[in-house]
Amino acid sequence: MEHTHTIHTPLTEDICEGLRAGDRILLSGSIITGRDTAHKRLAALLADGKELPVKLEGETIFYAAPTPARPGRVIGSIGPTTSYRMDAFAPLLMEAGIRGMIGKGKRNDAVRDAIVRCKAVYLGAMGGIAALMSACVKKAEVIAYADLGPEAIMRLEIEEFPLIVINDSKGGDLYEEAVSRRV
Amino acid sequence: MNAIREIPCDRIVDTVRELFIRTNTDLGDDVLSAIRQAEQSEDTQLGKYALEKILENAKIAKDDSLPLCQDTGLAVLFVEVGQDVHVTGGDFNEAIQEGVRRAYREGFLRKSVCDPITRANTGDNTPAVIHTEIVPGNTMRIIAMPKGGGSENMSNSVMLLPSAGLEGIREHVVDMVKKAGPNPCPPTIVGVGIGGSIEKSALLAKKALARPVGEPNRSDPRLAGLERETLQEINALGIGPQGYGGRTTSLAVHVEMTPCHIASLPVTVNIQCHVARHGEAVI
Known part of the structure; x- marks a missing residue:
């Protein structure tokens, strides 16, 4: 089995450089959520040089929109959406400080290059295990774009989120390695 | 009357x-038993790990009534x-x-x-x-x-050449699954609709997904054969559970077919993630 790392946010250059595609991660600490429209808005503000509603320096962003929380629960079910829809914005956000991205599915070359250049990391969360991941969320709060409903930017406190390194800072790509092993 | x-x-x-x-909140027994079976035969550690988490999730969802x-x-x-x-x-x-x-x-x-x-x-x-x-x-x-939207995004309708035949259709379906890679949350169920008009093929593909997972097409032995062979080729791609590598890229291929125009061969591939939710009631 590949390495299993127990990691606490914020992710740093050092932490990211120690991760390899295929490593298992249990991630704890504070992260933010954001997906399609939130990315579009953040990128537009960055392009205009305007202030962002959330600081991106050293942040880890989870491409996710949970189900509503039932009374008495911190959050509903939560899991990753497919990441390629954020590819157009991800390099810009990494340049602005994002260190970690959590999602599922392939990234394009521009994103993979930016991960190497910015010494960042792309972590895969499993799709379709959102009830299990819900139990790893200890606190959840909407911090921006509440008008987007489930797609608002939230701050989450997580404990031992089960993740896999997909793209590492050395250019490793688990998805490509997985397929090439078969050929 | x-x-x-x-x-x-x-x-x-x-x-x-x-x-x-x-x-x-409650994953059907057809899907659960297909995943359990896949978990037994999966040969990569990360692939097995992903399938275990999927089974664990189904239990939590049912016990806690969570999506x-x-x-x-x-x-x-x-x-x-x-x-x-x-x-x-x-x-x-x-x-x-x-x-x-x-x-x-x-x-x-x-x-x-x-x-x-x-x-x-x-x-x-x-x-x-x-x-x-x-x-x-x-x-x-x-x-x-x-x-779900993620797997729907990896689906499409095309007009193949009428000369494509079973082999051409199989190649097209395998190619779609290969291009989709990890994106639609494998292991997937692949719904295929062949024939009719463009919208009819899409409807057939969707309806094929409502079938209990792994139940072969019983109306046409050619289609049952196509399902079997396509599944075999897909699972030789190596994409595996969640794209982490392995032999379980799809749990099943379901094909439905109806006659079409002499000039056409409409084919729709509708991909369904492993959370293959379907249920029915009769009033």
């Missing part, structure tokens, strides 16, 4: 509500209405929309439907997509399929 039977709209509302809450996936889907329904049914006390289509509305509100399911241009959320997960068919009899069969 059946006597006319009355079905009140209230009953339709309640049935639809119950179906969407149940399918979103299996945060994407609780676009509400797709197939409704077979007996020709001797008389719907009373309201509007049939509106009754279904109301059932969906209540399920997503009262079941704490995510509202995932929006205006295609402004992306403004409709707020109650309507409109549902309703496919109604008039059939003999005096009952109403409702099949509910909450359909």
Whole structure:
């Protein structure tokens, strides 16, 4: 089995450089959520040089929109959406400080290059295990774009989120390695 | 000849509500047993790990009545209405929309439907997509399929050359799954609709996904063969559970077919993630 790392946010250059595609991660600490429209808005503000509603320096962003929380629960079910829809914005956000991205599915070359250049990391969360991941969320709060409903930017406190390194800072790509092993 | 039977709209509302809450929290035995079987035969550690987590998640979702996936889907329904049914006390289509509305509100399911241009959320997960068919009899069969967006995005309809034949169709389907890679949350179920017009092929592909997972096409042995061979080729791609590598890229391929125009060969590939939610009720 590949390495299993127990990691606490914020992710740093050092932490990211120690991760390899295929490593298992249990991630704890504070992260933010954001997906399609939130990315579009953040990128537009960055392009205009305007202030962002959330600081991106050293942040880890989870491409996710949970189900509503039932009374008495911190959050509903939560899991990753497919990441390629954020590819157009991800390099810009990494340049602005994002260190970690959590999602599922392939990234394009521009994103993979930016991960190497910015010494960042792309972590895969499993799709379709959102009830299990819900139990790893200890606190959840909407911090921006509440008008987007489930797609608002939230701050989450997580404990031992089960993740896999997909793209590492050395250019490793688990998805490509997985397929090439078969050929 | 059946006597006319009355079905009140209230009953339709309640049935639809119950179906969407149940399918979103309780994974069917067909899917569970397919995943258990795959977990036994998976040969990569990460692939096995992913399948174990999927099974663990299904248990938590059922025990805690939590949605299996945060994407609780676009509400797709197939409704077979007996020709001797008389719907009373309201509007049939509106009754279904109301059932969906209540399920997503009262079941704490995510509202995932929006205006295609402004992306403004409709707020109650309507409109549902309703496919109604008039059939003999005096009952109403409702099949509910909450359909996730990630796997739907990896689907398409094409017009192949009529000369493509079974081999051309198989190559096309395998190629679609290969290109989709990890994106649609493998292990997937691949629905294939062949023939008819372009929209008919899409409808057949969707309907193929409503079949119990792994149940072969029983109407045409050529299609059962196509399902088997296509699945074998897909699982030799190495994509594996969640794209982490392995032999379980798809759990099943389901094919449906109908005759088409002499100039055409419409084919739709509709991909379904491993959270293959479908349930039915007969009123």
